[in-house]
Amino acid sequence: MTNVTSQGLMQATLALAGLALHVMLPRALPIDEYGAYQTVLSMVTIAAVFSGLRVNLLTTQKVAQDPASGGQVVGAALRLVGMLAVPTSLLLISYAATVDGRPSVVKIALAACVALVFYTSFSVLQGAVQGLRKMQHQLPAVLTWKLGELGSVAIALMLGANALGVHWIRAGWTLIAVLILWRSVSRLIELRAPWNAPHTEAVRLGKECIPFGIDGLFASAYLAADVLVLAYFHGDVAVAVYGVAAVPVANLVIVGFVVNRVLHPVMAAQQGNPDGVGGLLGLGVRLHLVVSLPIAVGGMLVAEPLLVFVFGEPFAASARPFMLMLPLLPFRYINHALGLTLTALGLQPLRAKAIGLVAATNLALNFLLVPTWGVMGAAATTLFSELFLVLLYGLAVRPRVRGVNFGGTLLRASISLIPLVWVVGWMSGQHVLLRVLCGAAAYLVMALGTGALDRSDVRNLRRA
Numbered sequence: 001m002t003n004v005t006s007q008g009l010m011q012a013t014l015a016l017a018g019l020a021l022h023v024m025l026p027r028a029l030p031i032d033e034y035g036a037y038q039t040v041l042s043m044v045t046i047a048a049v050f051s052g053l054r055v056n057l058l059t060t061q062k063v064a065q066d067p068a069s070g071g072q073v074v075g076a077a078l079r080l081v082g083m084l085a086v087p088t089s090l091l092l093i094s095y096a097a098t099v100d101g102r103p104s105v106v107k108i109a110l111a112a113c114v115a116l117v118f119y120t121s122f123s124v125l126q127g128a129v130q131g132l133r134k135m136q137h138q139l140p141a142v143l144t145w146k147l148g149e150l151g152s153v154a155i156a157l158m159l160g161a162n163a164l165g166v167h168w169i170r171a172g173w174t175l176i177a178v179l180i181l182w183r184s185v186s187r188l189i190e191l192r193a194p195w196n197a198p199h200t201e202a203v204r205l206g207k208e209c210i211p212f213g214i215d216g217l218f219a220s221a222y223l224a225a226d227v228l229v230l231a232y233f234h235g236d237v238a239v240a241v242y243g244v245a246a247v248p249v250a251n252l253v254i255v256g257f258v259v260n261r262v263l264h265p266v267m268a269a270q271q272g273n274p275d276g277v278g279g280l281l282g283l284g285v286r287l288h289l290v291v292s293l294p295i296a297v298g299g300m301l302v303a304e305p306l307l308v309f310v311f312g313e314p315f316a317a318s319a320r321p322f323m324l325m326l327p328l329l330p331f332r333y334i335n336h337a338l339g340l341t342l343t344a345l346g347l348q349p350l351r352a353k354a355i356g357l358v359a360a361t362n363l364a365l366n367f368l369l370v371p372t373w374g375v376m377g378a379a380a381t382t383l384f385s386e387l388f389l390v391l392l393y394g395l396a397v398r399p400r401v402r403g404v405n406f407g408g409t410l411l412r413a414s415i416s417l418i419p420l421v422w423v424v425g426w427m428s429g430q431h432v433l434l435r436v437l438c439g440a441a442a443y444l445v446m447a448l449g450t451g452a453l454d455r456s457d458v459r460n461l462r463r464a
Contacts, residue, residue: 006135006136006138006139009139010135010138010139010142013142013143013146013147014142014146015251015252016251017146017147017149017150018247018251019247019248019251020150021149021150021153022243022244022247022251023310023311024153024154024157025037025157025163025166026240026243026244026311026312026314026315027311027312028157028158029157029162029163031236031237031240031314032235032236032237032240033162033163033236034163034236034240034243035231035235035236035237035238035239035240035243036102036104036105036108036163036236036239037108037163037166038227038239038240038242038243039100039105039227039228039231039236039239040096040105040108040109040112040163040167041112041227042223042224042227042228042231043092043095043096043109043112043224043228044092044109044112044115044116045220045223045224046217046220046221046224047088047091047092047112047113047116048116048119048120048216048220049213049216049217049220050084050087050088050091050213050217051081051084051085051088051116051117051120052077052080052081052084052120052123052124052209053080053084053206053209053210053212053213053216054209054212054213054215054216055077055080055081055120055124055127055205055206055209055212056077056120056123056124056126056127057127057212057343058077058127058205058208058209058212059073059074059077059124059127059128059131060127060128060130060131061131061343061344062131063127063128063130063131063132064130064131064132064133067131067132067189070128070131070132070188070189071189071190071191071192072192072197072201073128073205074124074125074128074185074189074191074192075191075192075193075194075196075197075201076192076194076197076198076201076202076204076205077124077127077202077205078121078124078194078197079194079195079197079199079201079202080202080203080205080206080209081117081120081121081124081194082117082194083202083206084206085113085117088113088116088117089110089113089116089117092109092112092113092116093106093109093110093113095109096108096109099232100231104163104164107164108163108164108167111164111167111168111171112167112171114168114171115167115170115171115174118171118174118175118177118178119174121178122141122174122177122178122181125138125178125181125182125185126138126181128185128188128189129181129184129185129188132188132189134188137181137184137185137187137188138181138184140180140184141177141178141180141181141184142177144176144177144180145173145174145176145177145180146173148173148176149169149170149173149174152169152172152173153166153169153170156169211348211349211351211352212343212348212352214349214352214356215339215348215351215352215355215356218352218355218356218358218359219355219359221359221362221363222355222358222359222362222363222385225359225362225363225366226242226246226362226366226370226378226379226381226382227239227242227243227246227378229363229366229367229370229378230242230366230370230374230375230378233370233371233374234370234374234375238374238375240315241315241317241318241321241375242318242321242375242378242379244307244311244315244318244322245307245318245319245320245321245322245325245375245379246321246325246379246382248307248310248322249322249325249326249328249329252295252299252329253329253332253333253336278401278402278404279404281337281338281341281397281401281404282404284337285334285337285404285409286409286454288330288333288334288337289330289333289334289409289410289413290409290413290447290452290453291333292329292330292332292333293330293413293414293417294413294416294417294420294439294440294443295326295329296326296327296329296330297417297420297421298420298424298436298439298440298443299322299323299326300323300326300327301421301424301425301435301439302424302432302435302436303319303320303322303323303326304316304319305432306432306436307319307322309432309433317375318375320375320376320379321375321376321378321379324376324379324380324383325379325382325383327383328382328383328386328387331386331387331389331390332386334390335386335389335390335393338390338393338394338396338397339351339355339393341397341401342393342396342397345400345401347396347400350396351393351396354389354392354393354396355389357388357392358385358388358389358392361384361385361388362381362382362385365380365381365384365385366378366381369381409452409454412447412450412451412452413447413450413452415446415450415452416443416446416447416449416450416452417443418446419442419443419445419446420439420440420442420443420446421439422442423435423438423439423442424436424438424439427439
């Protein structure tokens with residue numbers, strides 16, 4: 001099984017399981033409780049940075065450059081996660097207790113802290129597998145984790161479980177995934193247990209992770225600020241409406257993550273070669289455009305009937321923010337590719353500065369727009385921030401790489417959207433899923449005909 005196939009299966013499992021979970025929760029929980037659940041997840045998004053300083057990215061880079069040292073790197077990284085667990089948990093629980101104050105939210109935050117430590121440990125082991133370019137070895141852990149979690153949550157919700165119970169179930173299955181992946185990675189390299197890793201190595205690794213952590217803090221603040229500001233000014237119901245619009249958009253970046261995760265270790269190995277890195281970036285951007293453009297355009301055409309079908313009639317109001325956020329998909333795909341390119345080039349501090357400026361802008365706009373405009377203000381802020389980020393990343397990457405060609409693909413992909421728009425509009429009286437499938441088929445045929453979907457790009461990705 002190739003790396004791209006393995007990564008694709010893994011990301012598909014994560015995205016589909018995450019989407020299924022967020023379909024079940026708003027249908028099973030009261031709307032305000034689902035809003036509280038989303039608020040805690042946003043708190044966790046920020047706390048996740050402090051739980052590991054994004055050491056998984058540094059793990060991937062170090063293992064890709066020196067596989068023989070992989071066991072020592074993983075041991076030190078896991079020890080670092082353990083060292084950061086207590087202060088991270090105190091930070092998250094303190095925020096929940098002081099800013100929100102509800103005992104139910106504090107209890108959910110406690111369960112989320114436990115799950116977060118397990119998740120960060122899992123990401124370290126994933127980083128090692130990706131650095132070794134043996135991505136098929138993570139599939140058993142991911143499949144067991146997500147299928148078990150999904151089934152357990154579904155049963156628990158049918159039995160009347162609340163958001164707190166869902167968080168504890170997710171924590172348990174994340175721990176199981178860590179144990180399975182540890183066993184898989186130990187067959188590839190000789191792992192050092194975290195308690196055997198020297199304290200000094202963990203501290204040194206933590207210092208190296210500081211640029212990654214700063215970048216992650218800015219990125220998480222950028223991604224979570226909208227929900228937290230919305231919760232403060234408009235409450236749980238507004239968060240629930242916004243969450244139903246934002247969660248599908250977040251899960252639709254699956255293909256972008258597949259491509260970028262496959263290319264990142266290859267880029268890291270090409271450090272110092274502007275042509276090599278530029279060629280890989282161009283490959284990623286072309287594939288991102290071909291996939292993200294039809295999702296964005298098609299989603300805007302069927303937004304309300306699609307969300308009502310998936311989440312239920314109470315969330316019809318989510319259609320407007322969903323339509324406003326969908327155009328950010330192509331930019332989010334490309335931003336992730338540009339950001340990983342800067343990381344692969346050893347320019348993590350520059351990446352952190354860019355995301356920091358965007359995070360500050362995003363936070364200011366949220367406080368400016370959300371109090372008056374609510375969910376639409378939050379959606380508009382997110383879209384503007386993504387556009388701003390692609391501008392900054394593009395200016396940073398452009399002078400440092402060569403051979404990034406995607407203009408022809410953009411033109412051909414745009415032309416290929418014409419039959420999609422016509423078919424979806426012509427079938428306006430049909431079931432929304434039928435419209436989606438027929439529109440996708442029309443686009444695929446046209447993309448193959450125009451050459452927007454270049455088979456050589458797909459072959460090059462499979463060889464990466």
